[in-house]
Amino acid sequence: MLFFELLQISVGTRQGLSFTPSAEEWREAFDNAKRQALVGVCFRGVQCAIKADNSKVVNLPLKLNMQWLAITANIQRRNEVMNHRCAELYGLIKAAGYGSCVLKGQAVAMYYDDNSNADETNRMSLLRQSGDIDMWMVANVEEVIRWARDTDTMYYYDYHHADLSLFPDTEVELHYRPSISRNLWRNARLQKWFKGEGRQHIVYNEQLECCVPDNVFSLILTLNHNLWHLLYEGVGLRQMMDLYYVARSMQSSDEVSRLLSRFQLESFASASAWVLWYLFDGSADNSLFVSQQSPLPAxxxxxxxxxxxxxxxxxNFGHHDERLKSERYSSRTRLMMQWFRHTMRLVRYFPVEVAWTPLGILRISMWRRWRYSAMRNVEF
Incomplete structure (x- = not known):
């Protein structure tokens, strides 16, 4: 598939295209890139393919090429804005006397840059499509919500984070829990680690001018985040590419193995390792993900x-899953039945996570109801 080859060219595991795609195959690849929020990354693959062998790209429609270029330029500009906003938000929180750390997004994008793609005008980190800003404010829930309310821009909060419209050009998710799980046993272990040992894995990034997680923290966070989305919404290739670059920056270690076991992420990590090997490394025998050096299981x-x-x-995030689009169903009951079938598909592969889901939903719902009730009349 052309889309997969463009991804491999982008990450440097393939030198050029293996065939001459038709115009229709180029359109299909572009559509897949949009569905997976990888337009900028795939356009880098197009540019590298042209340099490797221009004759293989002769059927790329000019109009499509120009559209692809325009979207990529917007992605690059957007990332520059997001990087600036991350530093600005970090400074605001620091001025209030709290520590903070950018999660996912702009933080994990830093792993996209290495010696093979160091061209400042075409940095891979600027080609990753960004969403909102995920910032972990290292404080207890009450302090985070108090600070968020004081900005006069908080419009929602739940068990995981508060939503702020602090900036005119990007939304902010202000986290008091970096990541969560509906598996209550696993969630308790995650929160204990974030509050304790996890804080030792925060480092200052001079390029972003704010703190970010190191690769150990990022690996655990990305795996848990991707598993969450697989179970309840849908996970896309942008999130898997995040995992690819984080894992590529690491080697196996006793610490990572211990954490994967502690947080019951081994099964999902082994599934992810196969996807990363098959998709990004082109099933190469010398792939990191089939060697003993990989931080992920076999x-x-x-x-x-x-x-x-x-x-x-x-x-991307399940936005294109035709099986779960509400407008396809004539009643809420039919939609719920479809969600039940979705869950049954997952139970064969991740039975423990599915079994915990009802209790997890109840626990989080009760927390939110109690918190809203307790804080309704509190003056901040």
Missing amino acids: PNERLGRFLLDEIMKAG
Whole structure:
């Protein structure tokens, strides 16, 4: 598939295209890039393919090429704005006397840059499509919500984070919990680690001018975040590419193995390892993900094929999953039945997570109801 080859060219595991795609295949690749929020990354693959062998790109429609270029330029400008906003938000929180740390997004994008793509005008970190700003404010829930309310821009909060419209050009998710799980046993272990040992894995990034997680923290965070989205919304290739670059920056260690076991992430990590090997490394025998040096467990093909199938059907954050679009169903009951079938698909592969889901939903719902009730009349 052309889309997969463009991804491999972008990350440097393939030198050029293996065939001459038709105009229709180029349109299909562009559509897949949009579905997976990888337009900028794939355009880098197009540019590298042209340099490698221009004759293989002769059927790329000019209009499509110009559209692809325009969107990529917007992505680059957007990332520059987001990087500035991260530093600005970090400074505001620091001025209030609190520590903070950018999660996911702009922080994980820093792993996209290495010696093979160091061209300042075409940095991979600027080609990753950004969303909102995820900032972990290292304080207790009450202090975070108090600070958020004092900005007069908070419009929602839940068990995980508060939503702020602090800037005119980007939304902010202000986290008091970096990541969560509906598996209450696993969630308790995650929160204990974030509050304690996890804080030792925060480092200052001079390029972003704010603190970010190191690669150990980022690996655990990305795996848990991707598993959450697979279970409840849908996970896309942008999130898997984040995991690819974080894992590529690391080697296996006793600490990572211990954390994967502690947080029950081994099964999902092995499924992810297969996807990363198959998709980004082009099934190469010398791939990091089939060697003993990988921070992830050995690839599990059965779980990996299921995960890849879900990714390609669901698109970025499940936005393109035709199976779960509410407008397809004539009643809420039919939609709920479809969600039940979605859950049954998952139970074969991740039974423990599915089994915990009802209790997790109840626990989080009760927390939110109690918190809203307790804080309704509190003056901040």
